[in-house]
Amino acid sequence: MKRLEHISSLTRAILEEWTRHPVPRLAAALAFYTVLSLAPLLIIFAATAGLLVRGEAVQAALTKRFSYWVGDEAAALVERLLDSVIDPGFGLLPTLLGFLAMIVGASTVFVELQSGVASIMTDGAQGRGIKKLLRARITSLLTLIGAGLFLATTFLLESLLALAKRLYPASLPQLETVWLGLLDLLDLAMVAFFFSALLRFLPPVRVSWRQTFLGALLGALLFSLGRTLLGLYLLHGLVGSLYGAAGSLIVFLLWAYSSALVFYLAVITTKVVVSAGTSVVEQENHSLLGTFLL
Template sequence: MKMPAQATPRLLFYAKEVWILTRDTLSSWSEDRASTLGAALAFYTIFSLAPILIIIVAVVGFFLGQLSVQSYIMGELAKSLGQENAEYVMQTIRSSYQAGSGLKATLVAVLLMLVGATTVCVMLKDALNTIWKAAPRSAGIWYMLLDRIRSLLIVVFGGVFLFLSMVIGSLVSMTGLYLTNYIHIPFYLLGWLNYIFSFLLLVLLFALLFKVMPDVEISWGDVWIGGAITALLFTLGRFLLGLYMARSTVSSAYGAAGSLVVILLWVYYCAQIIFLGVEFTRVWAKRYGSDIASKPRKVQQKAV
């Protein structure tokens, strides 16, 4: 069956646009030195991972119970890092719970935990600002404090995201069980339904991240497109990373530090996937969308 004559130029046009988007995205990724930004982010994540997970477990565990939340996180980490490396992360969290005794030690531990949890968010924001070519903001104490508060809210939102994932996953499982038993819908459709909900949550997460975190104004239409592409890249990349980590000898090659190296590699590769999504969003916005305008820097005028 021959393709209509009018369809051929249209297909060529779309193929050309896809090529231009891909080329410009990879070119911008290289020019912005995203590999270096990812290495810095992976380094800071090592020190922030345990505090972030502790806050998330505390927030979500208040509603669903800490043991169930820890089990869920353990399962998700095991899919990407492997059982042994996931257990290493969870053991770090348990050790942090037992680290302090007494009021002063507890206060110091809480302060260090908050600083550690927000540091990686600040670094991620700096990386996004570098990619978006955002105008520099004031470096005063007040803006630094606002950045930390905003970063803490992002960590808490991560807990809300995990809460939604667990609740929706449970609802999908119960609904699927009912449909399978009483309406005789094929069981494999339940898995696809779960994947769809998880994917939509990822799209929401990345869209909000791209909209709120960098110091640029960008339309919702652009961040939804970017969030969808990033979620697709992240889902595929996480699957491939899981296969690689399950068969990799990196952990055994580095001995006692093997789990630490695996986590560094995993965060680094995930950061590259996210940065590719950000670069795509920027290229899309400049070519088809609203373009990007840096938020004006706030300047305090002295009274004369």
């Protein structure tokens, strides 16, 4: 009985926090910045993941991953972007300038993400100044690199699963079902871990790994559900016929928006858990990750 009361009060607190914050607007802004920065994000992800995996394999794995998450149309858009931005014929100066612009563009997404997290966790009471802006940029860049390494780790684990699959007879009819189930479990676990890391390091308040568990798990489950619902919508929807050539971009924008909503729900859940676990949430002038930077 007490457990049910606890779940009920926790759910009410989460819903109250959701209505107190402009979550749809925050998610829309994050989705917009994600689409604008898609090309630099992909290149930095590919470059970082390339430290652990061969470049050609990274590009193929990225395309496959987005096909799994968003669908074939959006995956084709990702593939075209990766092909168009990798051009070895550029000179040194344009390459350096392009790289700097890429860093700024890609980090903008994570600055917006960090700002949204801080707005929710502190009820809008955020600090200002050049030092805070610099710290936000550096933190977002490190988060970006971490995301690339996270993707590389996912690719490696998927490769190990594929190797294990080849060791067993292909004639077993149940093998394909087991394989797909393992891929889904791996995806769920990796997304939950990534959400947990973001919830641990991005907020400007102290959050323990244990306090991120519920929000990260809820976010990963809803992320997986959203992928399934988006797939059904694309199967029966009219996105391609309504928007024509821009259909793949619209699909990606829908996925980015729904994913942002899910993540901010995870942030709100974590805030409720933190508030329930401590009588006073200790405010810091910077995020936990930022303490190692400045």
